[in-house]
Amino acid sequence: MSGVLDHVMMRVEDLEESLDWYTTHLDYEEKGRWEADTFTNVYLGPEEMHDEGAMLELTYNHDDRTYEMGDAWGHIAVRVPEGELEEHYEQLLDEGVEDYRDPESCGGRYAFVKDPDGHEVEIVQRDADLPTWSLDHTMIRVEDADEALGFWARKFEYVPDGRWESDTFANYFMKPRGASDAAMTVELTYNYDGRSYTMGDAWGHLCVRADDLHDYWETLMEREADDYRDPASCEDRYAFTRDQDGHEIEILNPES
Template sequence: MLFDSELHLSGMSGTLDHVMLRVEDLDESLDWYTTHLDYEEKGRWEAETFTNVYLGPEDLHEDGAVLELTYNHGDHTYEMGDAWGHIAVRVPEGELEDAYQQLMDEGVEDYRDPESCGGRYAFVKDPDGHEVEIVQRNQGATWSLDHTMIRVEDADQALGFWTRKFEYEHTGRWESDTFANYFMKPKDAAEEAMAVELTYNYDGRTYEMGDAWGHLAVRADDLDDYWESLMEREAEDYRDPASCDDRYAFTKDPDGHEIEILPSDFESPE
């Protein structure tokens, strides 16, 4: 992943690289993720007005995603909104109850236990209120990022965006009486790669973006070529590479979720 040359291997262009959350107390958030999810620091970017810290499990897969915590220096508070849903982390099949109980024993708040979720998953919250789902998977490191859920107002439009702009395809779907979930990844992505989960509620509701969530980041083999393809496919020209010192770029999905494009060899500035 970012800042570590040993992790810049042959990840497929378009793989999700990280998800960014904003936090109000960096030390408290770092302590929560390193203590309860056994995350370690993968990289850090200290700027004049903010700090970014990248976290993940010790044995993170080469195509696995990391968590970016952004701390803006000074006294800042954030609105959660409801356009972003949650991040999901993995535990092995059959270990959900034990993993959740471990978190409870460590003092994590009891938000949605496995029993209330039909024994299939569970939820906790981090110190800033970001929801963290615990899912059962036999691939990827324990606690590694499985997916990031975002809410969309038009499922057809959102699915078209990810398939046409980014060449993602379905890796799973779940349709119920009131909502549908669609999981998307690049074609032939590793099982250990993070997916984006598109949640569509059938009742026509709208969402507030808030500012407690930042963006998803997609890894590109070549930033300029990838950006050119996005522009040819009529993605939003939000922040082009030139406006970002040719180091990264940003587009947005139809619902306004920001998506950063990073070159695979991205490194933090000195």
């Protein structure tokens, strides 16, 4: 489906260590790989993936650079069947994953672990028909909730898929109209205290699928999206825009 999230990219400092972590603990398998002279991209996901399911892209730069996490990006979230949160969290601990935020500390509704580079991974409970450990959402922090919601609604035709509002912050979940439950949502987190965020470079981008890259890009430009890296500058294979806070969003036709 055009418009669904295809993948989320994060940068890692040791590719083999990261691959071992995700394949061992989340049972991911390699779905694709791109080897360039200076970097490697590896795409991961569960063995069985829905057509609208999203992948995790690990990017490794060959110059051994280190990364700053920043706080403009929050976490990825992966699914486990309803009622099995504690079981799966304990399984991760038994496998040697560090105890970070256990289910009890999160009201029994979710939990968090960290990968070898410190990227936070939330564990959420969902319908048992969805593949275990599949990507549920990616959370980003935004400085203006109205502007962020308007961005995803106007530029990408996303619609609300849930919200959580507390005394100090709100979470808004967005995805394309008509997308299946298997599609990854984007979670927009807005803190009421007016704080600003640093982007860092440990996280890379979200990626939106397009049936036709050039038509999709033209529509984004008509809707006044940021002309950041157009298709021509990316060998007509993909393109990039940015949201109002600077989070990068790739546009890609996976079939091209």
